Amino acid sequence: MVNRELKGLLLRKLRITPQALSQRAQRIKALHGPMATEEAVYVIAHLNGIDISRILPIAIVDRIRSLVPRELPAPVTSPVKKSGRRIRPKRRENSYPLVEQATVDSSVLIGTETFPQMFVLENSIRKLIATKLSKTHGKDWWTEAVTRGIQESVQRTIDKEKRYPHRERRGLDPIFYSTFADLKEIILHNRSAFSEIILDFKWFEVQMDQVYMARNSLAHSTSITRDDRDRIRLFYRDWSRLLETAGY
DSSP states (O other): OOHHHHHHHHHHHHOOHHHHHHHHEEEHHHOOOOOOOHHHHHHHHHHHHHOOTTSOOOOHHHHHHHHOOOOOOOOOOOOOTTTSSSSSOOOOOOTTTTTTTHHHHHHHHIIIIHHHHHHHHHHHHHHHHHHHHHHHHHHHHHHHHOOHHHHHHHHHHOOOHOOOSSOSSSSGGGGGGHHHHHHHHHHHHHHHHHHHSSOOOHHHHHHHHHHHHHHHHHHOOOOOOOHHHHHHHHHHHHHHHHHHHOOO
């Protein structure tokens, strides 16, 4: 249930009805979910300058601050003639041959939000693996701590790319040639090295598997659902919290 004091402050500040506030909360959830309606209302309050820390418990405040979108798109409204009648917006033609405009619009969202999150998340996991395993196994951690199957698969990728010497290398270490699935297996194979960071390895395995499927859709430029975008966003956020809690 939404805090009554905060809700009252928000309704007075925005000068809207409870029904209008509920509609705004649903739009926030649709654009930046998943979150509860109560949380969406708190996000709206925070975005409108209300000091939620004065009213809500610190745990809820931290949660809301993590949900606050960096940028909120301006509401799309139709222009109004002087007579008061709204003008229907002109139908846009496809901006790329054989590709529907909805697909082009979706690509902008994916390219500005989902792909950067996936890129940062995956490289953060790579960096953590290299950091932790080099401490426990030294400079030869790749050959000592990584299973032979992954080593051979990565080596095949390296050898294949050597056929194209004009291309720059992905990186100096084999970890840069590993797949997202490889990263999961490396961590699960060396649980003791990551136990102070990942407290629930079953949770980690499930999250990695779900994001892996979403990542494949992203990598192959096929349709990616809102659920898949949410999975990437949530794991991106939760992984960051794990590392911050561990002091990284």
